[in-house]
Amino acid sequence: MSRGVFGEIIGQQQVVETLRAVAAAARASGAGMTHAWLFVGPPGSGRSVAARAFAAALQCRAAEPGCGECTDCRTVLAGTHPDVTIVRPQGLSLGVAEARELVARAALAPANARWQVVVLEDADRLTEGAANVLLKAIEEPAPRTVWLLCVPAPHDLVPTIRSRCRLVTLRTPPVAAVAELLIRRNGVAADTAELAARAAGAHIGRALRLATDARARARRSAVLEAAARLAGPIDLGGCLRVAADLVDAATSEATTETEALDQAETAALREALGEGGTASGDRRRVASGVLRGSSAALRELEARQKSRASRAQRDALDRTLMDLAGFFRDVLLVQLGVAAETVSGVAEAVPGVAEGVSGAGAAGAVPGVAARSRPWVMNADVLDRIRDVAARSTPEMTLHRIDAIMECRAALAANANPLLAFEALAIQISGLAAGNVRQAAE
Known part of the structure; x- marks a missing residue:
């Protein structure tokens, strides 16, 4: 039996209830419908999925909006509905010409449905000129037009557009919920689903990729191995080779x-x-x-x-950086003695997390922190490598490494040369600039 169009939105019960209620109210009284919506949530939270589901519910003709079985619901979700336009910018930005095409499309009266709906994923890629074009259309929308914009955070959209939208905020879903979705929807084995959900940081799309694509799993394994190599005794030539390998991959x-x-x-x-x-x-x-x-x-x-x-290259590089950050996040949890090995309702502390760990947390788990409340390890499949790095460094060094990774992300977003940025990052992670990692290893 169909779970309806909202069945793939996980860990967002309040959002689902709100969207269901709005879709029902819009059917009864279209005049009071909000014509611009802003779906906000971190990557992998399902903001675009929620926007598409809402679009389907608005067009649904069943007794309860969003049945998931009628022609309108199925065609909206498939991206073929004549009165729902779904746009995902494939390039670095969405320019004025594309924005004008969207505005022209949005101005049309719906051909077969109640609404003319425009779903704009990654609306944060709008150029300044494109945002101005869109603003005029959102300020004075056509009577049957609904705009659904998706961004990671509210400040990613210009205030003039943001202030004219109703905000829908999504959160990162629980790891267990992501794993359950992979099992139910994609037939993934339970252990694979949990590992993928954890390794992806509960990013739904990435978890699916890790669970079903052997190449994605191999690439992640190579990145985690690179993180361990950079954290160990390594010379400058080794750093540069690791950086080049990561960029090439x-x-x-x-x-x-x-x-x-x-x-x-x-x-x-x-x-x-x-x-x-x-x-x-x-x-x-x-x-x-x-x-x-x-x-x-x-x-x-x-x-x-x-x-x-x-x-595509920037996205692939960013996935690499997030894998590196996840590895050192786990290192830090082990060093502080607060890591949990499982994400079940009764999580167990990782045995021996404090053994041989220098710096803060060396005495063991933090007193008073129950096992079920401890953060879970993302990369449990390489826990031995994580413990090894944790034992040979300090929490301060790990925080420095995580900061360096975030700085590299910012540099790439500002169009830095990828190879130069990764070479600088590799040297910072290795500690060669300050010599602190070599000292810790000795």
Whole structure:
């Protein structure tokens, strides 16, 4: 039996209840409907899933909105509903031209449904000009238009748009809930589901990828091994090699994600422009002229593909950095003696977490901290490596390493050269600049 369109939103019961109630009220009295919504939540919280589910509930014709079985619900979730436009910027930003296309689409009266709905995922990628274009449409929306914008945090959207939206705030779901979703929806084995949910930090999409893609698991394992290598005795040459390997792996992953799509798009455009045909005489000359006159279209496509490739590489690099941060987060928990090995209702403290650990927490678990309230270890499958690094460093050094990783993320967001940024990070993690890691190892 269908769980309805809200069945894939986990750990957000209050949000689901609110959206259900609004969808029902909008059906009874459309005039009072809020025309702009802002879905806010950390990566992996399901903000885009919630926005799509809400769009489906608004269009649903069943007795209870969001049945998940009617044609409207199914086509909205599939991305094929004629009156629901779902946009996910694939490049580094969404510009003025694309924003104008969205505004024009939003201004149309719905063809078959109650509402003309526009779902804009990653709305934080709007350029300043695009945001201004969108602002005018949100200030004076068409009577049957609803905007659903998705961002990680409220400040990621300009205040002028943010102030005109009703806020829907999602949180990171519980690890156990993410694991249960993978088991129920995707048929993942229980132990694999829990490991993936923990390793992904309860990021739903990433957990699914780790649970079902062997290449993603292999890439994560390589990153965690790199973290352990950098934390151990290592020379400058070793640091630079590790940095290069991490960047190369992320770049290769991004290329794999985009290459097939790029080739298909280019082939389709060239075919539409007449290239590769077997016509002769006047038809061939006409086709040749069309191609010459359409070079701008090809350049525009290449520019979009380049932006998409840059976005894919940046996302892959960010996943690498978050894996590194997760490793050293676990190291810190072990050093402080507050790590929990399981995420069940009665979590057990990791045995021996304080053994051989220098610095704060060396005496054992923090007094008065119950096992069930202790933070869970993300990377339990490499717990021995985590304990080893914890024993050879201090909490202060670990915090410095985590700070360096976050600084690298900020640098990449500001368009720093990936290889240079990762080389600097590797040197900071190793402690070669200050020599503190080598001293700790000795």
